[in-house]
Amino acid sequence: MTDSAVIQERSRRRWAYVLLAPSAFWYLALLVLPLIVVLVYSVGERAETGGYQAAFTFDNYLNLGARWTAFQNTLTLAPAGTLICLLAGYPLAYYLAVKASPKTRLFLLILVVVPFWTSFLIRTYAWMFILGGRGLPQLLDYIGIEGVRLINTPLAVLVGIVYGYLPLMVFPIFVSLEKLDKRLLEASEDLGAAPFATFRQVTLPLSAPGVITGCMLVFILLMGEYLIPQMLGGGKVFFIGNALVDLFLQSLNWPFGSACAMALVVIMVVTVTLYLKATRGTGGRDVSLM
């Protein structure tokens, strides 16, 4: 390398650092720093009047069992919701990307997107009414099925979850199916694979990146869900998110809340890592989050 080339290379690198600085600052100040604060709080004590008092104890972690139900709910309903979203979302995405005519496709895509134009809160209120005593149960009552309770049950939370997160599953799968070269399907058929065999051997593996992305998106967001269990679970079916709000804002036990939060982070990192490990090598070369 000549001297001028070295100098050029150096100045280019300097520029790269300058351009990276804002996002690096953002990342440090708004993600790493708060996480450190939470970590420090989690080994502290609750002050007499609530909040945080410096200490070094693992009591908060040993006490996690007190919020077992919240962990249990989150760790069953989040995967279950993700799975149902996948089972419901894949056929929809498949229809949109492969079967639908361009006109129908546009229309259906709009139908999937339009709910986002209304506040999520309002839409969940609508579900509160639908699942509440004067909604569906009344209708069922009318046709002779009596005493059905929907609101404030795990089922209601699951319905809300699937309703709210389905588009996040549909879009990544739709994109990966739409990118799929349809000639590959003809090639598969030409080589003697019947339609279902083609789906299993070509379509499914090639849409795996979309499936992985969709599942990650839905699962990660579901793990931290607060609103749906609050409104459709009515305090009976609560997630860790609800427990955190309760601990921080009601009981003002910040250290215990921090310990719960840290536990959630650890669980998520472990499951996501395991999931990515298990799905590596399926389908495309790379798995991207978006």
Place this chain on the structure above:
Amino acid sequence: MAAAAAETGSFDVEFRSVARYFGEVRAVDDVSFALKRGSFHSFLGPSGCGKTTSLRLIAGFEQPSAGSIEIAGQSVVGVPAYRRPVNMVFQHYALFPHMDVAANVGYGLRQRVPGRPRLAQGEIDRRVAEALELVRLPQLARRRIWELSGGQQQRVALARALVNRPTVLLLDEPLAALDRKLRREMQIELQNLQREVGITFVLVTHDQEEALSMSDTIGIMKDGKVVQLGSPEELYDAPVNRYVADFVGESNFFAGQVAGSDNTGGTLVTASGLTLKAPFSRLGARLKTGDRAVIALRPEAIGLWRPTSPPAGLDVARPARLTNRIYLGDHSEFQVEAEGLGPVLVRLPKSATHAQGLEPGDQVLLGWQHERALMLAES
């Protein structure tokens, strides 16, 4: 009846009045032909002529709107693509990106086919290795598809189709994506491969040179119909009409009206009043007085001389002006503007000393013998 059956037995693909409509569009319009077993066939025509639809009808991706199709003497109407004894090499190869080369080639062998016992893994491996050997890529079995060059992908696509030992191999413009030199190489290789495996090949292309150099028979298509089906020599020497003569090789055409004819040929009067004589094409129509027709002349059938030294015995001799000369190595092409004929293309070998030293703008004499021309119907 027995004779007819025996005759059917020597064909691998037969179309009987086959039509395929897409709404109002007649992509394939009442086409009948029979392709001989073990030969290399091509369908040649411009885009939209129905050649690709014909191929897809054989493959089973399309079903005929009318007529019947037989493969190896069996009707395949209503039979889906995955149950037909044919395999295709796709235009852009359509290799599976999530599988390596060996998995791509073995794909057809891993499928469940009624009437075929499940193949053991060892058998599959053996046949995949054999197929890769055939296309001269044995060392690339474990490569991923995106690591291959265009030519290598082409060979993998060939191996993936041939490994199934199809009755008919379909090739949809398989060389279109390759550069010129590689294309030439693959043409020769495809031809050799066809002789080696003895399978009936059906190729679709818009490249006349490709079709001429590889095929035993060529079908020239236009507007959903097969205009002429024959050997390359037949198409070149005895085109049925102007369209075929224009598509196969190059020709000069002088249009006019037939002024008189007998069994072997006729005279034609051009719009400019010239009278030209020519024999009919052996396979073309016997034209009658008053018909619209063209006199077709291959560029190499016409000679070019200095006006001062005309040769003896020319049937037609016209004064002309040289407008351009293109040097092409072993031969040259001359564009001339001839009186009463318009622009004419002439091709002369390097050895033609009488045209040496001619420059654009020079006055020349252009001429030919009647029997080198052909009188053809317009369509």
